[in-house]
Amino acid sequence: MLDILNNEKGPFQVLFGDDASADPNIVFPIVLAVFAVLIILAFRIILNDKGRSEMTEEELEEDRKRFDNRMQKSAEFEGREYRPELARAAESAEIAEANRRYGSKPEKPEKSA
DSSP: OHHHHHOSSOHHHHHHOTTOOOOHHHHHHHHHHHHHHHHHHHHHHHHHOOOGGGOOHHHHHHHHHHHHHHHHHHHHHHTOOOOHHHHHHHHHHHHHHHHHHHTOOOOOOOOOO
């Protein structure tokens, strides 16, 4: 790496050949634009990602199905039994902890007359 940086031709000519040019006035704005696009995409992904405490009941059911299938296969591979009711208890504890930690109020069940 040090040879590439200290070469008299320059790092771009060493890596890409003698015909390569690396005009900083062209390369630098392109690199900044690509970096900005990647940062924007990363923030969009982060903001759209929901935790279990933020999911609706339908989203939780879909997540549980995917989780249960994966955990069932993993348990079969390890030669043990997977019990979904234990996973639900752990999930409820995690949701309650997330709600407590991040200030969400637990949903109160509706009272029916």
